[in-house]
Amino acid sequence: MTIDWRYTIEQDLGVLSVAGYLGPEAVRRFSGAIGWVVARGTGPVVLDLTELRSWSAEGQLAITEAARRLAESGRSLELAAIPADGSLVPAGDCPDIPVHCDLATALAAHGRGPSAPAEGQQEWRTDGWPAA
Template identity: 60%
Template structure:
């Protein structure tokens, strides 16, 4: 199974939510989502992993690569709700990645509300329903 993603531009930042399992077979799709994010919005990008069932070493490296890609265009990556199976900590050659306990903490840190729809734009994969709960395979 591949991942599904949902991207929302908020006031001065982007929110990329991912569901499914981020493994070697979904790295390309995740990279495409990061490319979409690069081209749209401004400011930091919060990667919400609350709906991610897990990730492999390849998936973790894809997140590290996303941090590099986004940093190259001046958009730091922050993680919210990392999976319980841990995170490969980027080395000194990678941009710093802020980790938040959950999405609420990340949004609070930026004094942003996801509930305020003014100025928001959204994009999602076709497998991500309108109610924000990912489709199950």
């Protein structure tokens, strides 16, 4: 089982939404999505886990590795709506990863609200992600 993802950027904020199960089989696809994020956009990235059913220990490690990769690019990672089955416990050498209860709260922390796509917004997604 794998994941689907959608990456949206607007000005200096990126939102990477992930759906499915972030387990060992999905880590490679998730890492590819992070590579896509690193290559596009600037500023902080909110990892929206609203549609994520669950994650494994390998999936959690992939998220902490994503935080490291983004930090190397001068960007930060924040989480929104982590799965109910536990919290992320990053390794001691991992950059801080703020956690928000949901995407609306994460967007509000950046002075944004949930809204229709804004002019200048760009979006990429896997084929399995439902169209708007």
